[in-house]
Amino acid sequence: MFALEFMKIAFVASGVVSIIVGLIGYFLLIRREAFAGHALSHIGFAGATGASLIGLPPFLGLIIFNVMAGIWMGQIGAKLKDRDIAIGLILSASLGLGLLFLHFYTHYATQISSLLFGNVFGVTYSTLYWLIFLTCCCCLAMGFLMRPLLFVSLQPDLAQAQGISVRLVSTIFLMIVALVTAACVQITGILLVFSLMVGPAAVALRISKTIWAGIGLSILLALSESWGGLWLSWLMDWPVSFWISLLSIGIYGLTLVFGKHLRSLRIQDCYHT
Amino acid sequence: MNAVSCKELQIRIGSKIIFDRLDFSIKEGQFVGVFGPNGAGKTTFFKCLFGNIPYSHGKLEVLGQSPIKIRGKIGYVPQQRDIFPLNLTGRAFIATAIRGNRLGIPFLFREDQKEIDRVLALVDAKDLAQQPLTELSGGQRQRLLLAQALLGKPNILILDEPLNNIDPKWTQHILNLIKHIQSQQKLTVFLSTHDLNPLVNIIDQVLCLGNKTAILGKAKEVITSEILTDLYQTPMQVIKAENRIFVTSFT
Numbered sequence: 001m002f003a004l005e006f007m008k009i010a011f012v013a014s015g016v017v018s019i020i021v022g023l024i025g026y027f028l029l030i031r032r033e034a035f036a037g038h039a040l041s042h043i044g045f046a047g048a049t050g051a052s053l054i055g056l057p058p059f060l061g062l063i064i065f066n067v068m069a070g071i072w073m074g075q076i077g078a079k080l081k082d083r084d085i086a087i088g089l090i091l092s093a094s095l096g097l098g099l100l101f102l103h104f105y106t107h108y109a110t111q112i113s114s115l116l117f118g119n120v121f122g123v124t125y126s127t128l129y130w131l132i133f134l135t136c137c138c139c140l141a142m143g144f145l146m147r148p149l150l151f152v153s154l155q156p157d158l159a160q161a162q163g164i165s166v167r168l169v170s171t172i173f174l175m176i177v178a179l180v181t182a183a184c185v186q187i188t189g190i191l192l193v194f195s196l197m198v199g200p201a202a203v204a205l206r207i208s209k210t211i212w213a214g215i216g217l218s219i220l221l222a223l224s225e226s227w228g229g230l231w232l233s234w235l236m237d238w239p240v241s242f243w244i245s246l247l248s249i250g251i252y253g254l255t256l257v258f259g260k261h262l263r264s265l266r267i268q269d270c271y272h273t
Numbered sequence: 274m275n276a277v278s279c280k281e282l283q284i285r286i287g288s289k290i291i292f293d294r295l296d297f298s299i300k301e302g303q304f305v306g307v308f309g310p311n312g313a314g315k316t317t318f319f320k321c322l323f324g325n326i327p328y329s330h331g332k333l334e335v336l337g338q339s340p341i342k343i344r345g346k347i348g349y350v351p352q353q354r355d356i357f358p359l360n361l362t363g364r365a366f367i368a369t370a371i372r373g374n375r376l377g378i379p380f381l382f383r384e385d386q387k388e389i390d391r392v393l394a395l396v397d398a399k400d401l402a403q404q405p406l407t408e409l410s411g412g413q414r415q416r417l418l419l420a421q422a423l424l425g426k427p428n429i430l431i432l433d434e435p436l437n438n439i440d441p442k443w444t445q446h447i448l449n450l451i452k453h454i455q456s457q458q459k460l461t462v463f464l465s466t467h468d469l470n471p472l473v474n475i476i477d478q479v480l481c482l483g484n485k486t487a488i489l490g491k492a493k494e495v496i497t498s499e500i501l502t503d504l505y506q507t508p509m510q511v512i513k514a515e516n517r518i519f520v521t522s523f524t
Contacts, residue, residue: 030359144376151373154359154366157351158421161323161431162374163344209405210365211379 014226022219025201041193049101070178074171118189199248276461281331307465309482348422392420412443
């Protein structure tokens with residue numbers, strides 16, 4: 001399997017992306033912002049198709065639209081109910097805009113299909129370097145932001161009382177999510193980002209009793225699902241994104257059924273955080 | 274030294290005046306019950322104490338300084354929020370507030386572990402350290418929130434309606450615990466509530482908020498039909514019997 005160049009690149013690309021997606025997904029769920037993560041990938045669709053229309057790389061358009069949407073979502077504020085309505089409306093408007101761009105952009109239907117459903121076997125070396133660079137930047141940013149982000153996510157009022165700007169932390173985090181979503185689109189496609197970003201983190205959140213165990217498990221599951229998807233795709237010649245989404249829901253379903261037994265394993269770590 | 278000192282203090286949110294010309298001082302080490310109708314501005318007043326809401330006129334000093342400068346010296350238990358759908362242990366939850374206002378990766382050092390042990394012991398919650406939040410009762414969760422607020426040895430402890438949705442047995446247990454910690458740590462405590470009865474024998478003073486003003490004094494002096502009618506802007510009756518205060522509305 002690894003004799004083929006595109007397979008090697010696919011494994012490295014999905015491995016790199018899974019690390020940051022597992023980390024970000026855990027925080028998204030702690031903050032109850034799964035819908036924001038889902039919406040960001042769809043909002044990027046308009047950016048990607050718009051960029052294609054004017055002759056720019058779709059990945060660039062995706063990143064620009066995603067980051068702009070991330071900043072906007074961070075600025076809306078904390079009222080989740082109002083936020084979901086606003087995010088939903090922007091999501092629909094972006095898909096509508098994407099459709100309009102597609103109406104004018106009549107070439108390269110395969111490129112659009114790759115955007116929507118992913119094409120990890122089509123990742124080139126230059127895209128791989130971009131993914132590695134993006135992942136490194138996001139990991140570094142999370143290294144700085146993680147402590148206040150955790151505090152703000154679990155105790156926003158207490159954090160505010162200690163002088164932390166909840167809005168600023170939220171905005172920076174959503175900008176990172178926007179970049180990670182853009183990277184994840186290369187593996188799963190726009191429509192299936194949710195399965196890799198939220199599925200592993202949801203399982204980790206249900207089972208783990210400490211923050212570090214949760215983050216570790218989320219990353220491990222994201223890696224297993226993306227590599228498992230690649231391997232199954234190699235065996236069966238079915239799309240990778242299909243296998244990733246199937247593994248994601250399968251593992252989540254197993255956790256729902258056997259959650260109590262798994263929790264009793266007391267998955268913890270030496271830091272007790 | 275005064276824990277809190279207000280002179281001609283005015284607090285606005287946008288164009289709406291929440292408090293006008295507040296004039297009072299509270300000495301350090303007092304247990305103050307904060308009482309008032311819904312929307313009177315209890316939470317706003319607390320947020321002003323730690324500098325989250327700026328005051329628009331007059332002067333406010335907390336521990337002799339501007340509120341913004343003493344943020345680390347105030348422990349705060351916010352109104353009960355839906356923050357516990359997580360499977361985290363009590364210990365892991367408390368740890369998330371350690372040095373939360375600094376950038377970096379949330380590693381814990383040995384002294385952090387000792388600090389968590391200290392606050393868990395203070396609130397008598399060592400047995401909750403390894404239990405998942407999802408399996409705890411309201412009273413047990415309240416003890417963890419209290420422990421988290423005590424991290425870093427604050428001088429002032431603000432508890433915003435901590436007794437909401439807690440049964441009478443746990444209410445008394447938590448109040449006794451807070452009183453014990455207050456005496457032991459020489460803390461100034463502000464505790465807001467809608468029911469003063471469980472607090473009557475514990476608090477030193479009552480701060481009644483409402484109708485844009487505040488009245489400070491001993492419970493028996495301040496909780497009267499005339500004062501509450503004025504604060505609530507509706508006819509109120511206070512009945513006092515055997516160290517109990519019953520507040521009823523005529524409407």
